[in-house]
Amino acid sequence: MTTKVSSRYDVVIVGGGHNGLVAAAYLARAGRRVLVLERLARVGGAAVSARVFPGVDARLSRYSYLVSLLPRQVVRDLGLRLDLRRRRISSYTPTLRDGKPTGLLVDAADPDRTRESFRSLTGGDREWQAWQRFYGMTAEVARRVFPTLTEPLRTRAEFRRLVDDEAAWRALFERPLGEVVEGSFTDDLVRGVVLTDALIGTFTHAHDPELRQNRCFLYHVIGNGTGDWDVPVGGMGAVTDALAGAARAAGAELRTGCEVTAVATDGRGDAEVTYRHRDGEATVAGHRVLVNAAPATLARLLGEDPGPAPEGSQLKVNMVLRRLPRLRDAAADPREAFAGTFHIAEGYRQLETAYTEALAGRLPSAPPSEIYCHSLTDPSILGPEAVRQGYQTLTLFGLHMPARLFGDPAAEERALAASLAQLDAVLAEPIADCLAVDADGRPCVEARTPPALERELGLPGGHIFHRDLAFPFTEGGDGNGDDGGEGRADPAARWGVATAHPNVLLCGAGAVRGGGVSGIPGHNAAQAVLAEPVR
Secondary structure: OOOOOOEEEEEEEEOOEHHHHHHHHHHHHOOOOEEEEOOOOOOEOOOOEEEOOOOOOEEEEOOOOOEOOOOHHHHHHOOOOOOEEOOOEEEEEEEEEOOEEEEEEEEOOOHHHHHHHHHHHHOOOHHHHHHHHHHHHHHHHHHHHHHHHHOOOOEHHHHHHHHOOHHHHHHHHHOOHHHHHHHHOOOHHHHHHHHHHHOOOOOOOOOOOOOHHHHHHHHHHOHHHOOOOEEEOOOHHHHHHHHHHHHHHHOOEEEOOOEEEEEEOOOOOOEEEEEEEOOEEEEEEEEEEEEOOOHHHHHHHHOOOOOOOOOOEEEEEEEEEOOOOOEOOOOOOHHHHOOOEEEEOOOHHHHHHHHHHHHOOOOOOOOOEEEEOHHHHOHHHEOHHHHHOOOEEEEEEEEEEEHHHOOOOOHHHHHHHHHHHHHHOOEOOOHHHHEOEOOOOOEOEEEEOHHHHHHHHOOHHHOOOOOOOOOOOEOOOOOOOOOOOOOOOOHHHHOOOEOOOOOEEEOOOOOOOOOOOOOHHHHHHHHHHHOOOOO
């Protein structure tokens, strides 16, 4: 490496997303000299708020939008001032029974009300009792598992002993999730509501033998030991602002508008990071380089083969409404139904059909999606005039929308139209009649596809988890003295952030125990660095 180096740091962090900011704050607080390089004009990555529609004062969480996995430990350690609000309504799922509009309401604060909704939908208590047993099992797994995500990795055998429930272990870690869903529930709609957590941003199906659905499901039910998904007051940008403030206050240097173009290392000494900025190009050196980008992106920066491209599988739609729409189920209050997760076309068979169609390269005939209204829980994201006029936000997250479907310019418009048509099917009025208009007279609706996420955020294939999620343990070793081979003495391997290069670590969603807005990979990469002897 002979490039002229302009400056040297203890740690250089590639990417100023929320995980990079977590790592920067921990390391700077420990006295390390830290530089963060961010390609975009602002930090935050996917965890940002934006005024999307001209003339409409609504700060939308444009990409990621809910918080479950951010450990309270990280919030305490970094002194973050965050207000994360619990949603009372967990979900509402509209459907037809005997030709009549109805729905399933899950009220997190009122089990009796939820039981009555199950009874009304299914005609008895069997599904409600199965629901209680199933989520009692996941809650116990969450209580045991979540604290380990900010500890050194356990082996598979250690993790199994930690779970300490053979039925739960088989259901979640060994057998396809579809088996336990089908064995526990008989109602197609209830089965579908359970399965959706296994398909968020993950293109797979209930019986995938590679267990991608199990891994995705696990991360969606263990957050902070409860599995609750909370609303960040002020939007996702409030999370980023708090993290950036903590990093700067600790002494980290954050540079935006700096696109990293190469990382060079021989595995010894410092690694070098070359980046472009408005005044030209520069190279800095770091004793350790932490990469808050996808493993495929890191491979490209190193000049290595990135391997098969990951494929994202979601459609994110942001809307601002003049008012909430009325529902065909006249007994359902829209202010409750949209306050939690509003499931659309997510029956068990519907999910399987949509997957099969998308796998064949066709837009699903009934695109499954889930919606929620941030402003019902947190009106602070709306300006005074928007509040006065009764405006509300609406976020739609579509499943089984893989990147392969968006090969032509009209594909996004078709996917948006098809998804909104499924929403209209459960409404008493078209959603178009409820949309606000911006200063240019255009409806306040925008869609973000996997190619858009790749273009705007640098996510290969638009994959929101950077690559398929991994179980939160290492496959090697038995926990009884056999460490499973190389690595457990290496801090980076112990913390699940290692790469093939000793002085380059992952600190983003592609690390083991990555994915979601969690800060966990950033915390773990920082701990790996701090576990090394000080030079």
